[in-house]
Amino acid sequence: MDVLKSEIINKSLSPETPERLLEAAGEVFAEKGFRNATIRDICKRAGANIAAVNYHFGDKEHLYIEVIKYAHRTLVKYQTDLGLDDNASAEERLKAFIMSFLLRIHEDGSPAWHGKLMLRELTEPTRALDTFVEDTIRPQFNLLNSIVKEVIGNEATIQEVRASSFSIIGQCLFYFHAMPVINRLVPQQKFKVKDIERLAEHISRFSLTALRNRDEGEEKYR
Amino acid sequence: MDVLKSEIINKSLSPETPERLLEAAGEVFAEKGFRNATIRDICKRAGANIAAVNYHFGDKEHLYIEVIKYAHRTLVKYQTDLGLDDNASAEERLKAFIMSFLLRIHEDGSPAWHGKLMLRELTEPTRALDTFVEDTIRPQFNLLNSIVKEVIGNEATIQEVRASSFSIIGQCLFYFHAMPVINRLVPQQKFKVKDIERLAEHISRFSLTALRNRDEGEEKYR
DNA sequence: AAATGTATCAAACAATTGTATGAATGTCAA
DNA sequence: TTGACATTCATACAATTGTTTGATACATTT
Numbered sequence: 104m105d106v107l108k109s110e111i112i113n114k115s116l117s118p119e120t121p122e123r124l125l126e127a128a129g130e131v132f133a134e135k136g137f138r139n140a141t142i143r144d145i146c147k148r149a150g151a152n153i154a155a156v157n158y159h160f161g162d163k164e165h166l167y168i169e170v171i172k173y174a175h176r177t178l179v180k181y182q183t184d185l186g187l188d189d190n191a192s193a194e195e196r197l198k199a200f201i202m203s204f205l206l207r208i209h210e211d212g213s214p215a216w217h218g219k220l221m222l223r224e225l226t227e228p229t230r231a232l233d234t235f236v237e238d239t240i241r242p243q244f245n246l247l248n249s250i251v252k253e254v255i256g257n258e259a260t261i262q263e264v265r266a267s268s269f270s271i272i273g274q275c276l277f278y279f280h281a282m283p284v285i286n287r288l289v290p291q292q293k294f295k296v297k298d299i300e301r302l303a304e305h306i307s308r309f310s311l312t313a314l315r316n317r318d319e320g321e322e323k324y325r
Numbered sequence: 326m327d328v329l330k331s332e333i334i335n336k337s338l339s340p341e342t343p344e345r346l347l348e349a350a351g352e353v354f355a356e357k358g359f360r361n362a363t364i365r366d367i368c369k370r371a372g373a374n375i376a377a378v379n380y381h382f383g384d385k386e387h388l389y390i391e392v393i394k395y396a397h398r399t400l401v402k403y404q405t406d407l408g409l410d411d412n413a414s415a416e417e418r419l420k421a422f423i424m425s426f427l428l429r430i431h432e433d434g435s436p437a438w439h440g441k442l443m444l445r446e447l448t449e450p451t452r453a454l455d456t457f458v459e460d461t462i463r464p465q466f467n468l469l470n471s472i473v474k475e476v477i478g479n480e481a482t483i484q485e486v487r488a489s490s491f492s493i494i495g496q497c498l499f500y501f502h503a504m505p506v507i508n509r510l511v512p513q514q515k516f517k518v519k520d521i522e523r524l525a526e527h528i529s530r531f532s533l534t535a536l537r538n539r540d541e542g543e544e545k546y547r
Numbered sequence: 548a549a550a551t552g553t554a555t556c557a558a559a560c561a562a563t564t565g566t567a568t569g570a571a572t573g574t575c576a577a
Numbered sequence: 578t579t580g581a582c583a584t585t586c587a588t589a590c591a592a593t594t595g596t597t598t599g600a601t602a603c604a605t606t607t
Contacts, residue, residue: 120554139360142595152556157596159554226448227358228505236509244510265511266527270496272503277495280502283450287458288466289487305488313535342584364565374586379566381584 121159123149125173133219171231174217193253202303254314343381345371355441393453396439415475424525476536
């Protein structure tokens, strides 16, 4: 409603329904997956008619593609502002990266479905994954790689850097993928913002000590 | 009704069709998920009639439950024999654990669908997850915890031990969850048995150095 | 006011789904 | 053989799905 004023300048007069459809479809797709999501459910949540999807987006698949784009659009807003100064050390930047990663994935706030949808694309990829990897994931991966390389030192091979990055991402993603199992294994553990911070602390410590003492492991195992 | 009775009493008479159904259903469920899997597809792969599922298992949901049990039955066979002697060090046991974990998850052999099905249960749990956690996952988790505690030392709190175990499992699971993304990020990387071994080597090194130098991280961050 | 084009609506369509049914086939004991 | 039983088969059914259609309401322009 607030943004309606600025949007009116553009072409058509009804920007509301498509946006409501995108938001509702995002929730449903994230929750049920592409095929289990029904157009009727989406339209019902959006307060729109059953024919609205076909009218505004053509068909279900095109709606999904637009949802992915929509999610990507709002995700890039989040991931830029880490709030750390330019001359921060690699260690600090790594910790900020992990914290940001965890928060972005674990948000219970308004755009909660973005993360779930991303997870679905990771696990059961659709045609949308290719552009998703190139536009969203690879930049993040490159950023993490550069941080890791700086912590390890310049003697690290690209393979070692990548493997270490995967180790870090894997630790973060675990708390997202395996949530139902975690809740059953350790029922008393909660995941409020405070706990996420503690989690980021642990992963940072774990990873940083592993990276800094890499030479020790090397001489031990080579 | 009499379906269950007959299934129990003389299973020696016609063990073929139910078993073929379980095997085919395992593949399809793992590949498509519960709701996207069609009975027609399952029966077709099993070389059985469309009515076979309803006859032998009642309905689709009971078939799924039996598939989970069936998968669990064959999984426990794999996970016991790690092939390490009794007086092995904690470090060696950790490495063996990781290697076994990765191999079990990454097998391209005959029972390839067990892992995928497990992943589906992790991500989108059904009623079968509860018993699955208690019977299969928790014992493994306890085993890993004991190993980690031995590496760190007795001064470690239970929370630290658990978090470290999660860090290790997370690294392993990542190469299972995010495979489509990994293939796009690093297309040249292959995952033959040889590569799995190298992977286990990396995760072991990464985790062991993190665990052994835990005190360093502590004084740095506390 | 009339005309035009856009958006929404209820209803119906064809395809696919899980499930049920009754006949046909096979098996084995009496 | 006959008869009882378990199994398999083709077919049908009801429910749900994505999609289409034609009528209707609304806003802007002529």
